[in-house]
Amino acid sequence: MSTTPTRQTDGSPVLSAPEAITNRRATRHFDPDQPLPDDTLRRILHLATLAPSGYNLQPWRFLVVRTAANREKLRQCAYGQPKIGQAPVVVIVLGYHNPHRTHLGPMVAEQVRRDAITPEIGKGMTAMATRAMENVPDPQVWATRSTMLAAATLMIAAESLGVSSAPMEGFETEKVKQAFGVPDDHSVCCLIALGFAASSQTFPGRFGLDDVCYQEHFGQPWTLGDV
Amino acid sequence: MSTTPTRQTDGSPVLSAPEAITNRRATRHFDPDQPLPDDTLRRILHLATLAPSGYNLQPWRFLVVRTAANREKLRQCAYGQPKIGQAPVVVIVLGYHNPHRTHLGPMVAEQVRRDAITPEIGKGMTAMATRAMENVPDPQVWATRSTMLAAATLMIAAESLGVSSAPMEGFETEKVKQAFGVPDDHSVCCLIALGFAASSQTFPGRFGLDDVCYQEHFGQPWTLGDV
Numbered sequence: 308m309s310t311t312p313t314r315q316t317d318g319s320p321v322l323s324a325p326e327a328i329t330n331r332r333a334t335r336h337f338d339p340d341q342p343l344p345d346d347t348l349r350r351i352l353h354l355a356t357l358a359p360s361g362y363n364l365q366p367w368r369f370l371v372v373r374t375a376a377n378r379e380k381l382r383q384c385a386y387g388q389p390k391i392g393q394a395p396v397v398v399i400v401l402g403y404h405n406p407h408r409t410h411l412g413p414m415v416a417e418q419v420r421r422d423a424i425t426p427e428i429g430k431g432m433t434a435m436a437t438r439a440m441e442n443v444p445d446p447q448v449w450a451t452r453s454t455m456l457a458a459a460t461l462m463i464a465a466e467s468l469g470v471s472s473a474p475m476e477g478f479e480t481e482k483v484k485q486a487f488g489v490p491d492d493h494s495v496c497c498l499i500a501l502g503f504a505a506s507s508q509t510f511p512g513r514f515g516l517d518d519v520c521y522q523e524h525f526g527q528p529w530t531l532g533d534v
Numbered sequence: 535m536s537t538t539p540t541r542q543t544d545g546s547p548v549l550s551a552p553e554a555i556t557n558r559r560a561t562r563h564f565d566p567d568q569p570l571p572d573d574t575l576r577r578i579l580h581l582a583t584l585a586p587s588g589y590n591l592q593p594w595r596f597l598v599v600r601t602a603a604n605r606e607k608l609r610q611c612a613y614g615q616p617k618i619g620q621a622p623v624v625v626i627v628l629g630y631h632n633p634h635r636t637h638l639g640p641m642v643a644e645q646v647r648r649d650a651i652t653p654e655i656g657k658g659m660t661a662m663a664t665r666a667m668e669n670v671p672d673p674q675v676w677a678t679r680s681t682m683l684a685a686a687t688l689m690i691a692a693e694s695l696g697v698s699s700a701p702m703e704g705f706e707t708e709k710v711k712q713a714f715g716v717p718d719d720h721s722v723c724c725l726i727a728l729g730f731a732a733s734s735q736t737f738p739g740r741f742g743l744d745d746v747c748y749q750e751h752f753g754q755p756w757t758l759g760d761v
Contacts, residue, residue, distance in 0.1 A: 311552045323547075324554040324694030325538045328581050328687055345758055352747060353761040354555050356740045358686060361703045363738050370748045377750050401752075410741070423736040439704075451675055452703065452723060455682035459585060460555055462683075463690055467551030476588050476679065477666075488752040496679060509650040511590050513583045514637070520579060521597045523604050525628075525715040531572055534580040 315469035316347050327467035334471040336505040337393040343502055347468055348396060351501070355461035360453035362436040363414055364406040367457040370399035370487060384482035385498060390473055394500035399487060400458050402450030402494040407440035447494045454496045461499060471504040542696035543574050554694035561698040563732040564620040570729055574695055575623060578728070582688035587680035589663040590641055591633040594684040597626035597714060611709035612725060617700055621727035626714060627685050629677030629721045634667035674721045681723045688726060698731040 313321055322330065352369055360366060372381055373396050381399070382391040391397050415429040424432065443449045462472040475498040483495050520529035540548055549557065579596055587593060599608055600623050608626070609618040618624050642656040651659065670676045689699040702725040710722050747756040 311550070311556050313550070321550045321552055323538070323540070324549055324551040324690050325577075325581055327551040328584050328691060329538050331584070331586070333586050346761075349743065349758055349761050350552075352743055354552055356743070356746060357555050357558070359558070359560050359689070359701050363740075365741055365746065368746050368748065370750075370752055371756075372750060374750060410745075414739075414741070417739040421736060421739050423738045445674070447672070447675055448678055448721075449703075451678050452682050455679050456686040456689075456701070459683040459686035460690065462586070463551050463687065464555060474586050474683070476676075490752065493752075494675075509648060511650045512641075512644040512648050514592055514641070516576065516579055516583070518637075519583060519592065519595055521595065523597075523599060523601060525597055525717065525720075529598075531576055534573075534576050 312350055312468065316344055317469060319469065322467040324463065324467070327463045331462060331466040331472065332504070332508045332510070334473040334500065334504045335390065335508060337390055337395070337471065337500060337502040338505040339393045339395075341395070341503040343395045343470065347470060348501070350468060351461060351465045351470065354464035355457045358453070358457040358460040360456065361449065362407070362411075362432070362440070363418070364410060364436070364440075365414070365453070366403040366406045366450040367454040368401040368403055368493065370401060370489070372397045372399060380486050381483070381498070384486055385475060385478035388475065388477060390500050391498070393505070394473070394502040396501040398461070398499045398501065399483060399489075400454060400496045400499055401489060402447070402454035402496045404446035404450050404492045404494070407436055411436055450494055451496050458497055458499060465501055470501055473500040474498070475500065539577055539695065543571055544696060546696065549694040551690065551694070554690045558689060558693040558699065559731070559735045559737070561700040561727065561731045562617065562735060564617055564622070564698065564727060564729040565732040566620045566622075568622070568730040570622045570697065574697060575728070577695060578688060578692045578697065581691035582684045585680070585684040585687040587683065588676065589634070589638075589659070589667070590645070591637060591663070592641070592680070593630040593633045593677040594681040595628040595630055595720065597628060597716070599624045599626060607713050608710070608725070611713055612702060612705035615702065615704065617727050618725070620732070621700070621729040623728040625688070625726045625728065626710060626716075627681060627723045627726055628716060629674070629681035629723045631673035631677050631719045631721070634663055638663055677721055678723050685724055685726060692728055697728055700727040701725070702727065
């Protein structure tokens with residue numbers, strides 16, 4: 308197992324989670340001349356994989372695009388957004404609909420190996436997850452849930468290591484799938500550009516807790532106040 | 535604006551993002567006798583709202599269930615899972631399908647007020663977001679994406695402040711909606727129990743980067759290695 312990083316690449320301390328969450332902006336302009344070191348990219352992706360998922364099936368797949376030619380190809384599938392050309396790395400974040408058909412066995416075996424569960428519990432888990440997954444009402448929604456947990460984890464991890472990000476939902480799904488060979492049982496959940504911001508940005512604001520929280524029942528006003 | 539917290543409720547330092555991401559477990563058993571202070575709950579929810587979202591429309595809604603009677607009611611909608619009865623707080627995480635119809639104006643106005651955008655850009659943004667949102671192929675998928683970004687942010691924020699969490703997808707959607715008055719244009723994305731773990735848990739493991747990452751094209755092996 309890796310040790311948890313305590314320093315950013317420039318030597319400054321890794322940010323606390325609240326700092327990383329607060330400082331993160333959807334970056335508009337990346338510095339095209341500042342590459343993302345391999346080691347930092349690996350750390351960010353590894354931390355993203357620590358997100359929770361339904362039955363620990365980890366349906367996220369990260370298609371990492373780094374060459375200028377492929378970023379240009381991706382940009383053509385995403386309404387020509389300049390940041391895809393600028394950022395040194397763009398991750399096509401995919402949600403795999405059927406991990407229980409291919410990855411349930413290895414996942415359970417790993418849990419048994421770690422003494423996280425007994426082989427008996429593993430058998431029960433396999434039967435339950437198989438039944439549940441074959442009856443999921445909407446596999447795309449199911450895969451999207453856990454995959455977006457990993458996407459948020461990726462962006463918070465990046466920010467804490469001094470790396471800026473930009474999540475994008477402006478792309479043509481079928482074009483992306485065709486250009487990068489993504490099969491039908493994978494959804495394109497979002498794109499995430501990673502790199503270093505070329506300019507700072509103003510916080511666009513958020514609704515207060517009384518706008519987005521309810522107490523005990525839908526529509527019942529939030530009375531606990533904001534921070 | 536709130537200042538970013540630097541201390542947990544017990545006085546220990548807030549965790550770094552990588553620590554919070556690494557330490558978080560899907561908690562199985564909560565201590566029913568340890569309440570979650572209001573102030574901590576507010577901080578966690580506030581940090582969750584700092585997640586990014588499509589057009590900054592913030593489709594997440596947090597239905598916060600705290601009374602024992604309502605947690606019992608929720609437990610009955612979620613296959614009787616004991617942790618819903620044990621945890622002092624359970625959040626029903628909802629994804630709102632149509633925030634552009636009710637919240638686009640106030641969101642743009644807030645950006646203008648903060649000088650994040652000009653009124654002219656605000657007008658263009660309003661037109662573009664309205665058109666795009668009315669043509670979203672699957673509103674549930676759209677709302678689920680951003681809402682799960684907020685859900686992950688919530689759990690990482692909680693962990694960094696010393697609060698354990700458990701995301702749950704085992705519930706009967708229609709029962710939850712009926713019991714808590716959730717309208718049809720909101721999806722129940724997940725439940726998240728919050729509180730203090732009653733026992734420690736073994737890490738169940740994750741697939742390595744070579745299992746979940748591709749380079750440049752779907753299926754092309756990852757050669758950059760793990761951390």
